[in-house]
Amino acid sequence: MSAASAVFRRELLLAARRPAEWAQPLVFYAIVALLFPLGIEAHDPALKVFAPAIVWVGALLAALLGVERIFRGDLEDGTLEQLLLADAPAPLLVAAKLGAHWLLTALPLVVAAPFLGIALGLEPLAVKVLTLSLLLGTPTLMFTGGFAAALTVGAQRAGILLPILVLPLMTPAVIFGGGAVRAAASGLSFDAPLYFLGALLALTVTLLPFATAGALRNAIE
Amino acid sequence: MNPKYALFIWSSYALALAVVLWNAYTPHLRRNDLKRRLSESLEESGDHEE
Amino acid sequence: MWTWFHQLASPPTFYRFADVLAPWLLGLAALLIGVGVYGGLFLAPPDYQQGDAFRIIYVHVPAAALSLSIYTLMAVAGGIALIWRMKLAEVAVVAAAPVGASFTALALLTGMLWGKPTWGAYWVWDARLTSELVLLFLYAGVIGLNQAYADPRAGARACAWLALVGVINVPIVHFSVTWWNSLHQGASILSVDGIRNPKISGDMLWPLLVSLGGFYLFFGAVWLRRMQNEVLWRERNARWAQQTVAA
Numbered sequence: 449m450s451a452a453s454a455v456f457r458r459e460l461l462l463a464a465r466r467p468a469e470w471a472q473p474l475v476f477y478a479i480v481a482l483l484f485p486l487g488i489e490a491h492d493p494a495l496k497v498f499a500p501a502i503v504w505v506g507a508l509l510a511a512l513l514g515v516e517r518i519f520r521g522d523l524e525d526g527t528l529e530q531l532l533l534a535d536a537p538a539p540l541l542v543a544a545k546l547g548a549h550w551l552l553t554a555l556p557l558v559v560a561a562p563f564l565g566i567a568l569g570l571e572p573l574a575v576k577v578l579t580l581s582l583l584l585g586t587p588t589l590m591f592t593g594g595f596a597a598a599l600t601v602g603a604q605r606a607g608i609l610l611p612i613l614v615l616p617l618m619t620p621a622v623i624f625g626g627g628a629v630r631a632a633a634s635g636l637s638f639d640a641p642l643y644f645l646g647a648l649l650a651l652t653v654t655l656l657p658f659a660t661a662g663a664l665r666n667a668i669e
Numbered sequence: 670m671n672p673k674y675a676l677f678i679w680s681s682y683a684l685a686l687a688v689v690l691w692n693a694y695t696p697h698l699r700r701n702d703l704k705r706r707l708s709e710s711l712e713e714s715g716d717h718e719e
Numbered sequence: 720m721w722t723w724f725h726q727l728a729s730p731p732t733f734y735r736f737a738d739v740l741a742p743w744l745l746g747l748a749a750l751l752i753g754v755g756v757y758g759g760l761f762l763a764p765p766d767y768q769q770g771d772a773f774r775i776i777y778v779h780v781p782a783a784a785l786s787l788s789i790y791t792l793m794a795v796a797g798g799i800a801l802i803w804r805m806k807l808a809e810v811a812v813v814a815a816a817p818v819g820a821s822f823t824a825l826a827l828l829t830g831m832l833w834g835k836p837t838w839g840a841y842w843v844w845d846a847r848l849t850s851e852l853v854l855l856f857l858y859a860g861v862i863g864l865n866q867a868y869a870d871p872r873a874g875a876r877a878c879a880w881l882a883l884v885g886v887i888n889v890p891i892v893h894f895s896v897t898w899w900n901s902l903h904q905g906a907s908i909l910s911v912d913g914i915r916n917p918k919i920s921g922d923m924l925w926p927l928l929v930s931l932g933g934f935y936l937f938f939g940a941v942w943l944r945r946m947q948n949e950v951l952w953r954e955r956n957a958r959w960a961q962q963t964v965a966a
Contacts, residue, residue, distance in 0.1 A: 604869045605868075605869070617884070619853055662880055666873055667873070
C-alpha cells in the first residue's frame, strides 16, 4: 500500500515542479470550448444544443494531450523498470500513477465544467449533469489513455498511432457522457447514461491496470 | 431483378468479390516476394562464403 | 492429441501442415461461396417487404459475422500468446488483423448499400453501426501497432493486449440490437428465440448458411497463408526456412 501512495505522491511532486505541464490541458480545454461561441453568434440557440458535445470533445482532446507523456519520462529514466520490479503488484502502482494523473489533468476539467456549461448556455440541471458526467467519465478517459500510452511507449515508430488507438476505447464514455447531458437538457431521464458511465468507470479502473502493466512489461523487455 | 435495387445489389457483390480477391492474392504475392528476397540474400551470402 | 498440438506449434511443422490444408480449405470455400451466392441471387424468392434488396444479406451477414469471429479468434490467440509465450499464437494475432479489418469494412459498406434503399439512409449513428465502426478502428489499431514496433515479438504481444482489451466490443456489437433501440434488425438466427422460432424462411436461409460456411472456410485458408508468410519472415535465418525458400 505504501508503494502505491509513494508512486501517487511522486506524480504530484513532479507535477508541482512543472505546473505549466499540467495546466496545459486545462487551458486547451477552456480555449476549445470558448472558441465555439466566438465562431457562432454568442446567443445562438444552436450553441446550447451542441454544448454537451463541445465540452465532452474538449475533455477528450485535453485528455489526449496529456496521455503521451504518462509513461515516456519514466521509461527514459528507468523508473518504469523499478515500478515493474517492485514488490507491490504492478497493476496497483499503475492505478496509483493514473489516479494521480487524473487528479492533475482531469479534475481541473471537472471543476471548470460548470463555468463552461453556463458560458455555452446550458440550463442549471444540464450543467449539473454535465459536471457529474465528467466526474464519472474522466477516469475512464485517463485509464484507457494510460493503456494506449503503455502500448505505444515501447514502439519505436509510433507516430500518430496513439490517438488512433485511443479513439475506439474512449468513444463509449463520450457517447454516454454527451447523451446524459442531452437527455437532461431535453427534460428526459438521464439515469441510464450515467449508470453506464459508472459501469465503465468500475470496469476500466479495476481491469485496465492489469492490461496496462502487461503492456508496460512488454515495452521494457 | 427489380431495377431500382439492382445497382445496390451488384455493387455489394462486387465489393465482396474485391475483398475476397484481395484476401486471396495479397498473401500469395507476399509469399513470392519473400521467397525471391530471401533466396537472393541466400545467394549473396553464399557467394561471399566462397 | 496434445502432442499433436505441441508439434504444430513448431514453425516448420506448422508451415508444412498449412501447405497441405490451405488449398483444400480454399477449394471447398470457393465451392460453398459459389453455391451460396448463386442460390442467394437467383434461387431464393424475393422478400415481400424488401423485394430483391434483401439479397445483399448473402454477403453482408457473412462479412459481419466474420468481422466479429475474427476479432474473437485474434483475442483468444492473443491470450494464448501472452500466457504461454507461444510464437505461433503471436503470429496468429498479427496475421488475422488485416483480414478482419477487410471484412469489417465490407460489412459496413454492404450495410450502407442495403440501408439506402430500405431505410432511406446510408448511415445512422445507432448502437449497432457505431460499435461496428469502433471495431474497424480497433483492427486498424492492431495493424498500426504491429507496424510501429521494430521487434516483431514485442509488437505482436502489444497487439495481443490490444486484442484482449478490445474484445469487449464484440458482445456489444452482437447485443446492441437487443440492448438499445436500433434501426438495425435484431438477431434472426443467432439468438435463443431465433433458433426456436425461425424468423427466416428455409428457402432464403439455406443459401445464407452455405455462404456463411464458405466464407468461414475462406478465412481459414487466408489466415493459414498469412501465418505462413509471417513465420517464414520471422524464421528466415533458420535452416528449414532457407531450405523452403530454395526449393
